[in-house]
Amino acid sequence: MHEETFNMSIRKFLKTVGVRSQTEIERAVAKAIADGRLKGNEAFAAKMQLTIDKIGLTLTLDGEIKLE
Numbered sequence: 001m002h003e004e005t006f007n008m009s010i011r012k013f014l015k016t017v018g019v020r021s022q023t024e025i026e027r028a029v030a031k032a033i034a035d036g037r038l039k040g041n042e043a044f045a046a047k048m049q050l051t052i053d054k055i056g057l058t059l060t061l062d063g064e065i066k067l068e
Helices: 003-034
Strands: 043-052 057-066
Touching: none
Parallel strands: none
Antiparallel strands: 043 057
């Protein structure tokens, strides 16, 4: 295994996950506000699951997103 290649590959994947996740959350929140399902001052639970079948990894991360 080449450590630098491995590390850069992980960083690239996580950057993609982070940017895409933020974009999707922002879109969903904007739509929920426009539809009247959110007022814009809430906080809500969020959960992210990372699964890599080939190495038997399943990781669930819990957090909170605050709008105000």
